Amino acid sequence: MITLRHALVVAVAATIMLPAGGLASASISGTEAVRQLASEAAELIAEEAELVRMTDPAVTESSVDRAAITARLRTVDGQGETALAQLRGLGATITPAVESALEQLPAEVLTGADAEGVSLAPGAVVYDAAVDDLLRMAATPAAVVPTDRSNGPSYALLIVAAFALLVLGIATLTNTLWRRPTEESAQTWSDELTGLANRRRLDLDLASRDATAGETAVIMVDVDHLATIEDQHGVEVRDDVVRSLSTVFEQHIRTDDVIYRYADERFCVLLPGASEDEARIVGDRIVEAAHRVALPDGRHTTVSVGVAQSADRAVADSLAHADHALSLAKRAGCNQAVFAADHELVEA
Known part of the structure; x- marks a missing residue:
């Protein structure tokens, strides 16, 4: 390429x-x-x-x-x-x-x-x-x-x-x-606001992986109170926050990791070859790094993070586990990382 x-x-x-x-x-x-x-x-x-x-x-x-x-x-x-x-x-x-x-x-x-x-x-x-x-x-x-x-x-x-x-x-x-028939231009796979890979690219990457892709960790990230930020400061500030956070996240993941704009206020990171300990390190660093983005009123942004590792299951299943761990982080008060391995997350 x-x-x-x-x-x-x-x-x-x-x-x-x-x-x-x-x-x-x-x-x-x-x-x-x-x-x-x-x-x-x-x-x-x-x-x-x-x-x-x-x-x-x-x-x-x-x-x-x-x-x-x-x-x-x-x-x-x-x-x-x-x-x-x-x-x-x-x-x-x-x-x-x-x-x-x-x-x-x-x-x-x-x-x-x-x-x-x-x-x-x-x-x-x-x-x-x-x-x-x-x-x-x-x-x-x-x-x-x-x-x-x-x-x-x-x-x-x-x-x-x-x-x-x-x-x-x-x-x-x-x-x-x-190219492969399913591969399209970079614009098709990129998020317009941040330039990151988008949800469509994530779905393709997950579909192209084996049922179990060895040691692959998944991190789900949610920007805390993004709707409130928009209500208080406007759409432009909200977009600036999302752009700034995407840049900060990219600076705190490993070289081979891929970060996606998963939804409006949500990001997903795939960490191929990452052990559970490495995934914990990256998850904690993302939480800390988010504090670098300041709001107009002097406060700092925070994020909630869910982390899961897929040594013995499909990566798509680990994404679901990471998403569940993320919901636990939100319920626990936000601004923290929760690791699926530390909780009883039984597959349906």
């Missing part, structure tokens, strides 16, 4: 060479700079995602030179942070996925000193969505850059954008022909 995207980056970058003499100098500078930055940032994110994966001892051999990988990761991370600042300076509209992927990684990831063994880097779904967003930005930079209306309509820019969209359409069609 990344290989195709790199090819698409090259194709989109080729459109820079199209003549655009009718453009005002300010427009050329802004849109062309965004186009180039977006293409370079997409490559940086793809490389960072692979480097982060290689720093995980669970997926790489002990013979791998992790010091060299970490050194390169620091370089790529710094370049990504610079690209993010430059895109912001140009006034480009930044999606949550791109912002999360280009922001500086936590020190524990850059030094390889995460004592708890749980990565704080963005998840694979975030990197995936960020690359898609940047490719769209590179194809149509004018759509994300403020325009100076005094220059009037620019037909040359429309020609460049049309050509870029044609290249993007051809690449997308080619990619679709090579």
Whole structure:
């Protein structure tokens, strides 16, 4: 998938060479700079995602030179942070996925000193969505850059954008022909507000797993009193809270974990290969991390969490157990994690 995207980056970058003499100098500078930055940032994110994966001892051999990988990761991370600042300076509209992927990684990831063994880097779904967003930005930079209306309509820019969209359409069609029939575009599987994988993607992932997928933990997260937050502060604040929490959650799960926007105020996390102890660590960290999101009145958000582990049952059954544990956390007063293993949860 990344290989195709790199090819698409090259194709989109080729459109820079199209003549655009009718453009005002300010427009050329802004849109062309965004186009180039977006293409370079997409490559940086793809490389960072692979480097982060290689720093995980669970997926790489002990013979791998992790010091060299970490050194390169620091370089790529710094370049990504610079690209993010430059895109912001140009006034480009930044999606949550791109912002999360280009922001500086936590020190524990850059030094390889995460004592708890749980990565704080963005998840694979975030990197995936960020690359898609940047490719769209590179194809149509004018759509994300403020325009100076005094220059009037620019037909040359429309020609460049049309050509870029044609290249993007051809690449997308080619990619679709090579994919599994059930796989669709990233937009189909992404939540519009947060950029996270959505409930439909979760259902597909659960259906594609074996009846028992080994050690896989499930965490259900519910934002406490979200309806009250909306009543007191409005829809915009409510949406900001959900977006901010989704970013915080991504920073406190492991590299291979996948987080989904399950419902309006609810999230689900799948933790493949996670033991019960690892799942407890992540669940507790999500509860603590939620306190970082502040409300306009000075209070902080809280979440309730249910955790279950599926060593001997289907992952879908563990999701039901985690959901039940979540309801126990809500009944116990919210702002806490409840573990299904600590309670009598008998399957029907």
